[in-house]
Amino acid sequence: MSNAEPKLTRAEWGTRFGFLMAMIGAMVGVGNIWRFPFVTGEHGGGAFILAFLILLFLIAIPGLMAEVALGRYAGKGVIGSVREAVGTGGLVGLGLVVVLVNFALMTYYAPVVGWTLYYMLHSFLFTFTDPGFNAETFLDSFFADPAMMIAMHTIVVGLVATVLYFGIRRGIERVVLIAVPALVIAMAAIAIRAVTLPGAAEGLAFTFTVQWEYLGQSDTWIAALGQALFSTGLGWGIAITIGSYLREHDDAPLGGGVFTALGEASIGILAAFAIFPLVFAFGLPPEGGVGLTFVSLVQVFPEMPAGAAWAIVFFAGFFLAAITSAILITEVLVTTISEETRMSRGQTVIAVCGLIWLFGLPSAYSVDFLDFADLTFANWGLPLATLAIIIAIGWFLGPERLRVLSVNRNAGIYVGPIWNPIIKYLIPFVMIFIMAYFAWDNFGEDIMIAGMIVLVTFPIVGYLVMRYVEGRNQPQAGTAPAGGDD
Amino acid sequence: MTEAITVETWIGMGVAIIAFWGIASWALVRTMRQEDRKLKLIERVGSIDTYSPRGLADLRAWIEENPDDPYIGDAKEAYNECVETLKEIDETFYHWSEEEIEELETVD
Structure with a gap:
């Protein structure tokens, strides 16, 4: 745009399908499997699904379109794209806020991926079908073994670094082209098996029965809003980063917006067909999170015919969902840091992953610390990142500019001017509302204080650091290849 | 079940x-x-046309309404590129009629 920098050396997705699978791989994480089915069942089943769908179309899809279009237009990672939107100066710190939040997210997400790795490895060892196996004792002993949790964390960070080291096409694209279809096949296989079990109807009823009265309850809409925002990764810089590697004639709104949001949600729907029919068929109580995947489901597999094989299918799929998100979230950091510094991609991968490993040690060591970090950043850090990106687009670059210059260019669908007020007013309002709601809900608690510290310090640090850096560094146009060189 | x-x-x-x-x-x-x-x-x-008729009309309207915008150069370039391509090629990607293409003019 304003700075004409050469983009010829920048990597691109090899195929359209590779880009789409990268988007899905990034957005589908553990939450689709251990959170979505339970939240759906708890908030009116079909009524929640309807509320979720409305919010996807109203907020997540337009927001993702904006992110992908900005990334494609700027051809830069998060900080570079924000700079294109706001100009040089301290406000580029909005991009740094996103980077800091992603880094914080990865420090506790990598240990969670380590848990899924641990369970996947044990599924291959047939541990869950051993006589005398006790799910709760197994989980407790794992959480009480910091050395093992740190080992899993280390392996996960090593795997992420290895994939990223090979670059966009040879690393990420190769992995997601296999991992995402494999995840879908694994979940579909389990869903087919689950719904054909005696007693599965009760699980389907729990998850899908439409209870219309829930549509009139604010809790349903808050839960659906949280799901629409967090499961799509809106405003975390992932869509900007992935979009920045699009090819010249690629579409942004259809693939990056509509397909990504609905495809990602479809995997949650598939998990809903798989999980609760399974849990109810074996008479276990419904729950979400760690208790669902690491306690309830591992008690189900020994009861099933060929249960050991089904455990492998489930935990392999679960691990793939988790690791692909970790890879793409880390790529957000790698792309932008390699662009903003003089480090090569390889050096950046090593530095970023090394820091994630180091700062992830407390979460790998203590589940309580991880829970605290998760609540703090899920409630305030991630909405803050979304707000930072949407403010940069909606209030500095301007949605109409982006719409005519990038969103509708080579687009698979036409995006009309109704999109503009959604980006400029609706999404920022929703993000502020959700942070205020979380603050009200946790008023006076440690978690709220930690959240307020994040809300205040991250923007200040971002502004001051980027003001200093932008003032010190004159533009180095064209001196370094972009972040994703293969 | x-x-x-x-x-x-x-x-x-x-x-x-x-x-x-x-x-x-x-x-x-x-x-x-x-x-x-x-x-x-x-x-x-x-090469291919880069905008649909509605997308290109929106871009043209934006160019006319924002002549002093810092992005006007990019916008004009994108607009002219699409118009020139449409006039050169026989087969379009988007649904353009011959009349619509004939009416198009590049912007200065």
């Missing part, structure tokens, strides 16, 4: 499958087919 499922559950499952898997599958097939068509057009004709 099926005898225990109520109408409300069937509705919930139906909506979930159609609204999510249905639309996501439609989007996937549509975008992949478009990609295929774009590649074939580029191979055959050399």
Whole structure:
């Protein structure tokens, strides 16, 4: 745009399908499997699904379109794209806020991926079908073994670094082209098996029965809003980063917006067909999170015919969902840091992953610390990142500019001017509302204080650091290849 | 299993499958087919039109309304590139009529 920098050396997705699978791989994480089915069942089943769908179309899809279009237009990672939107100066710190939040997210997400790795490895060892196996004792002993949790964390960070080291096409694209279809096949296989079990109807009823009265309850809409925002990764810089590697004639709104949001949600729907029919068929109580995947489901597999094989299918799929998100979230950091510094991609991968490993040690060591970090950043850090990106687009670059210059260019669908007020007013309002709601809900608690510290310090640090850096560094146009060189 | 499922559950499952898997599958097939068509057009004709008629009309309107905008250079370049391509190629990617193409003019 304003700075004409050469983009010829920048990597691109090899195929359209590779880009789409990268988007899905990034957005589908553990939450689709251990959170979505339970939240759906708890908030009116079909009524929640309807509320979720409305919010996807109203907020997540337009927001993702904006992110992908900005990334494609700027051809830069998060900080570079924000700079294109706001100009040089301290406000580029909005991009740094996103980077800091992603880094914080990865420090506790990598240990969670380590848990899924641990369970996947044990599924291959047939541990869950051993006589005398006790799910709760197994989980407790794992959480009480910091050395093992740190080992899993280390392996996960090593795997992420290895994939990223090979670059966009040879690393990420190769992995997601296999991992995402494999995840879908694994979940579909389990869903087919689950719904054909005696007693599965009760699980389907729990998850899908439409209870219309829930549509009139604010809790349903808050839960659906949280799901629409967090499961799509809106405003975390992932869509900007992935979009920045699009090819010249690629579409942004259809693939990056509509397909990504609905495809990602479809995997949650598939998990809903798989999980609760399974849990109810074996008479276990419904729950979400760690208790669902690491306690309830591992008690189900020994009861099933060929249960050991089904455990492998489930935990392999679960691990793939988790690791692909970790890879793409880390790529957000790698792309932008390699662009903003003089480090090569390889050096950046090593530095970023090394820091994630180091700062992830407390979460790998203590589940309580991880829970605290998760609540703090899920409630305030991630909405803050979304707000930072949407403010940069909606209030500095301007949605109409982006719409005519990038969103509708080579687009698979036409995006009309109704999109503009959604980006400029609706999404920022929703993000502020959700942070205020979380603050009200946790008023006076440690978690709220930690959240307020994040809300205040991250923007200040971002502004001051980027003001200093932008003032010190004159533009180095064209001196370094972009972040994703293969 | 099926005898225990109520109408409300069937509705919930139906909506979930159609609204999510249905639309996501439609989007996937549509975008992949478009990609295929774009590649074939580029191979055959050399370049493709970059805006739909409505998209290009919006861009032109924006250019006329914002002559002093810092992005005006990019906007004009994008507009002219699309117009010139449309006048050069025989087969378009978007649904352009010959009359619509004839009426187009580049901007200075």
